[in-house]
Amino acid sequence: LDPASETSTNLLRCLLAELKLPARLVPTSTSPVSNRPARLLIGDQAIRFRQKQAQDFRFWDLGEQWARLVDLPFVYALWLIR
Numbered sequence: 001l002d003p004a005s006e007t008s009t010n011l012l013r014c015l016l017a018e019l020k021l022p023a024r025l026v027p028t029s030t031s032p033v034s035n036r037p038a039r040l041l042i043g044d045q046a047i048r049f050r051q052k053q054a055q056d057f058r059f060w061d062l063g064e065q066w067a068r069l070v071d072l073p074f075v076y077a078l079w080l081i082r
Helices: 006-018 044-053 062-070
Strands: none
Touching: 006 062
16 A cells, blocks of 8 residues: 555545445555556556556556445545635
């Protein structure tokens, strides 16, 4: 798990639980994907990884998976102005 976003980490936990997909989630550093079968990547790191490794992995967009599961959008952040 990438420590950069608790929101994404908790969304992943919810999705895995709802889909009854067993997984042991462990925090990792920002080092490249190693021999682990799965990894949560966020932001630019995820974009760069997908550009380079698209043929070797299946990718889950967490927001897209949430929308499929509950038929509602997921709000990651808000920009508030007064």
